[in-house]
Amino acid sequence: MTPEALRQQLEYYRDLGIKQIYRHMPIPNISNAIELPSLVPAGDTLDLIRADIGDCTRCRLCKTRNKIVFGDGNPNARLAFVGEGPGADEDEQGLPFVGRAGQLLTQMIEGTSAKEGIPLKRADVYICNVVKCRPPENRTPEPDEMEICGQFLFRQLSAIKPKAICALGSTAAKAILGGKDGVTKLRGKWHKWNDIPLMVTYHPSYLLRPYNQNAKRESWEDLKKVLHFVYD
Ligand code: URA
Numbered sequence: 001m002t003p004e005a006l007r008q009q010l011e012y013y014r015d016l017g018i019k020q021i022y023r024h025m026p027i028p029n030i031s032n033a034i035e036l037p038s039l040v041p042a043g044d045t046l047d048l049i050r051a052d053i054g055d056c057t058r059c060r061l062c063k064t065r066n067k068i069v070f071g072d073g074n075p076n077a078r079l080a081f082v083g084e085g086p087g088a089d090e091d092e093q094g095l096p097f098v099g100r101a102g103q104l105l106t107q108m109i110e111g112t113s114a115k116e117g118i119p120l121k122r123a124d125v126y127i128c129n130v131v132k133c134r135p136p137e138n139r140t141p142e143p144d145e146m147e148i149c150g151q152f153l154f155r156q157l158s159a160i161k162p163k164a165i166c167a168l169g170s171t172a173a174k175a176i177l178g179g180k181d182g183v184t185k186l187r188g189k190w191h192k193w194n195d196i197p198l199m200v201t202y203h204p205s206y207l208l209r210p211y212n213q214n215a216k217r218e219s220w221e222d223l224k225k226v227l228h229f230v231y232d
Pocket of ligand 1: 083084085086087090095096097098099101102129205
């Protein structure tokens with residue numbers, strides 16, 4: 001079997017929710033650990049990833065979505081933001097972060113960089129979500145939905161190779177880092193995903209709620225750290 005055929009088969013298993021496979025016949029004196037080819041195809045691009053997603057029916061979210069929200073921004077961005085999943089406005093327009101939370105995100109990116117003397121516009125970064133289809137009633141995506149769609153997020157991040165990633169909220173942080181800790185524990189510190197520095201901060205929707213002055217101040221601090229790390 002060629003590495004490409006094996007990759008496709010593993011991808012198929014993963015779409016089915018099978019997370020672990022075992023080598024069938026142990027060979028004496030040889031470790032059972034086999035080195036698997038990367039699930040990110042060589043020469044991967046955002047266009048190829050979008051084509052692979054197609055008119056996706058891999059999970060139940062396809063039944064209620066209007067448009068697939070793949071991602072938006074500079075394919076060569078030095079900074080990528082990852083949210084949770086599309087809301088109503090995003091589902092309607094097919095673009096990430098275009099509703100109220102999106103307007104706040106734009107303001108945070110452009111306002112903070114202007115104050116810090118960094119000439120950066122929203123179009124210079126890349127913005128996407130863990131799941132590409134809107135969960136009904138804006139519920140949190142289910143683990144299997146994130147598992148299935150996560151392969152495309154990881155391919156997007158691998159294709160862009162940003163200098164840093166900013167995970168917006170607990171769902172994005174858990175999906176990318178794989179742990180159980182939420183945003184209050186993870187925020188403000190550098191983590192790593194595949195050798196790429198990753199900062200976790202509050203989701204803009206959370207910042208839109210009243211009485212979150214402290215979280216707002218903290219997220220501005222987190223963003224300043226990210227902007228200076230990437231653009232200084
Ligand atoms: N919230 C998200 O997590 N993503 C969007 O695209 C919009 C709102």
